Amino acid sequence: MLRALDRLEEILIATLIAVATLIIFVAVAHRYTLGIFADVVSLARSNDIPWLMAASRSAYFGLRSVNLVWAQELCIILFVWMAKFGAAYGVRTGIHVGIDVLINKMSPTRRKAFILFGLMAGALFTGIIGTLGANFVWHMAHTDAISPDLELPMWVVYLAIPLGSYLMCFRFLQVAATYARTGELPHHDHGHVDGVDEDAAASAIAMSPLTPKDA
Structure with missing residues (x-):
C-alpha cells in the first residue's frame, strides 16, 4: 500500500x-x-x-x-499543486534543507529526542494547516467562486492545500515511526542520478582521456 x-x-x-x-x-x-x-x-x-x-x-x-490566455493561470495552479505534493515527497526522501550542526553534537539519546520532537512538530503543523485548509475548501465549495480564465471552481484549486498538507503530515509521522524504530532518517545523495550506475560512471570517468593520470 x-x-x-x-x-x-x-x-x-x-x-x-x-x-x-x-x-x-x-x-x-x-x-x-x-x-x-x-x-x-x-x-x-x-x-x-x-x-x-x-x-x-x-x-x-x-x-x-x-x-x-488561460495558460498562465493553469501553470500557476499546476505549480501550486506540484509544490504541495513535492513538499511531502521531500519529507519522505530527506531533501528538505535543515541545519543540524548543534543536533549532531548532542549525545545519541538527546539527539534522538530532539529529532523526534522536530518530526512530530512538523506533523502537528502540517496537520493543522490541512485541517484549516479542508475547512476553507468546504466553505468555498458552497460558493459560486470560479477562477478568472479557466472558470474552474475555486474549491478545486484550493483542494491542493488539505490534500498536500495531510500527505505531508503522514510523511512526517512515517519518518518519525521509522526513525524511532531503526534510528535512520531518509537521506538524499545530491550527487546521485537515478538510472545511472555509479560504478560504471566512475570507471568511465577514470578511463577518459580528459582525466589526469598519475605520473
Missing part, C-alpha cells in the same frame, strides 16, 4: 511538472511566433512584396485566433 502511494506521488509530481513545462513552452512559442509574423508583415509591406505580406498576415491572424 505504501509502495503504491509512493509511486502515485512520484507520478503525480512528474506529470504536473511535464504538463506545466509543455504549456509554458507552447505559450511562449505562440507569443514569439506572433511577433515574427508581425515583423514579416511589416518587412513585406516596406519592400512591396504583396504575396509575402498576404501569407504572413493570414498566418498571423490564424495563429492569433488560438486563445492561450
Whole structure:
C-alpha cells in the first residue's frame, strides 16, 4: 500500500511538472511566433512584396485566433499543486534543507529526542494547516467562486492545500515511526542520478582521456 502511494506521488509530481513545462513552452512559442509574423508583415509591406505580406498576415491572424490566455493561470495552479505534493515527497526522501550542526553534537539519546520532537512538530503543523485548509475548501465549495480564465471552481484549486498538507503530515509521522524504530532518517545523495550506475560512471570517468593520470 505504501509502495503504491509512493509511486502515485512520484507520478503525480512528474506529470504536473511535464504538463506545466509543455504549456509554458507552447505559450511562449505562440507569443514569439506572433511577433515574427508581425515583423514579416511589416518587412513585406516596406519592400512591396504583396504575396509575402498576404501569407504572413493570414498566418498571423490564424495563429492569433488560438486563445492561450488561460495558460498562465493553469501553470500557476499546476505549480501550486506540484509544490504541495513535492513538499511531502521531500519529507519522505530527506531533501528538505535543515541545519543540524548543534543536533549532531548532542549525545545519541538527546539527539534522538530532539529529532523526534522536530518530526512530530512538523506533523502537528502540517496537520493543522490541512485541517484549516479542508475547512476553507468546504466553505468555498458552497460558493459560486470560479477562477478568472479557466472558470474552474475555486474549491478545486484550493483542494491542493488539505490534500498536500495531510500527505505531508503522514510523511512526517512515517519518518518519525521509522526513525524511532531503526534510528535512520531518509537521506538524499545530491550527487546521485537515478538510472545511472555509479560504478560504471566512475570507471568511465577514470578511463577518459580528459582525466589526469598519475605520473
